[in-house]
Amino acid sequence: DTEVTQTPKHLVMGMTNKKSLKCEQHMGHRAMYWYKQKAKKPPELMFVYSYEKLSINESVPSRFSPECPNSSLLNLHLHALQPEDSALYLCASSQDSQYWAYNEQFFGPGTRLTVL
């Protein structure tokens, strides 16, 4: 299984809502990532988890809260978002080893988020 799955595919939420995005992989990867991609822009890294521990937070606002309950799952909890947070949210995973630099990242299809 070389697939990263993400649910839901689409999400519309109000600024006062609380919602969560889910990502799952069964490739035995120990590094998982959240990216945000605005239209016509490259993906921007938000968070990196390595062995279920948060290793990188790219100064993301606290209204985004990541969680890695186990090595296969990655969640992104959303609360009090702003309309400018509307974007495609991509999850990715990769092997996490001493040779991390050339381990390719496998991406999921993304969740299209719209904040009203």
Add this chain to the structure above:
Amino acid sequence: AQSVTQLGSHVSVSEGALVLLRCNYSSSVPPYLFWYVQYPNQGLQLLLKYTSAATLVKGINGFEAEFKKSETSFHLTKPSAHMSDAAEYFCAVTAYGNKLVFGAGTILRVKS
């Protein structure tokens, strides 16, 4: 710091023509370079990667890229474009801590 620059935000070719998408990198250490493709409303798919084993790298769907240290380039090519190649292409380089730094992307249009 590692970075990549993609020259040309849009490239248009005729079906059957050569595809050339340009990427130049900046890195203080030997770089690990990647090309990803993104079809509309989808995630990114790895086309190929350079890890110093060989300067000419062959990928999926007939694409290949050549690493040229003297030119700090890693351009993506395909001898004959197909309509299904129309997509956005991202060049990327790894940076410290599992970080992948993307170029701005190049949208490839294939004309029939």
